Amino acid sequence: MTTYIPSLTLPRFVFEQPAISIALPMAVGAGIGYSTRPDESQKLYRKLKQPPFNPPGWLFGPVWTALYATMGYTAWRAWTTGxxxxxxxxxxxxxxxxxxxxxxxxxxxxxxxxxxGFYRPIEAAVDLVALGGVTSCLTYVWGKVDPVCGWLLAPYLGWLGFATYLCVGCGYLNNWDFSAATKEEKAE
Structure with a gap:
């Protein structure tokens, strides 16, 4: 587990203000999504070999928007309650x-x-595995603060599991190398 580490924690006002708590992950997530050039990301996504059950590319934006809003609300609720x-x-x-x-x-x-952005599927997969572990701990901890918070994070955990499957599957099916797909993408 971990402990409270102020230098590794967002400032208190982020957790104390519901609008900020909800807007922060949504805004940063959207900003990162747009900074990685959505049109190019969609083209790359279509060119890569995908594992079974991969959803259409357009689904990721709405799902992540809902998950970011829920995790922001959960952060506010757990902090305020706790x-x-x-x-x-x-x-x-x-x-x-x-x-x-x-x-x-x-x-x-x-x-x-x-x-x-960097076409690093191995590092992205390791990141997702770490993210799933940290989020599991978070779900447990905030679930003890307020059981509703634990349940609110459950869909996020489920999606992270699915995202890990997609990332690892895509990496494996493309030999953990996106260079052929990125060359194809740049040639267009």
């Missing part, structure tokens, strides 16, 4: 979760540039 508790253990868990939340956000935001 830090206002009279139980010191609940306060400790809320703060510990805030550190885990910040770490998982950083891992989450790193995936798209790794996969679509």
């Amino acid at each position: 830090t206002t508790s009279f139980d010191p253990e609940t306060v400790k868990l809320a703060k510990q979760g805030a550190t885990l939340y910040t770490i998982q956000l950083a891992l989450n935001f790193a995936w798209m540039p790794l996969f679509f």
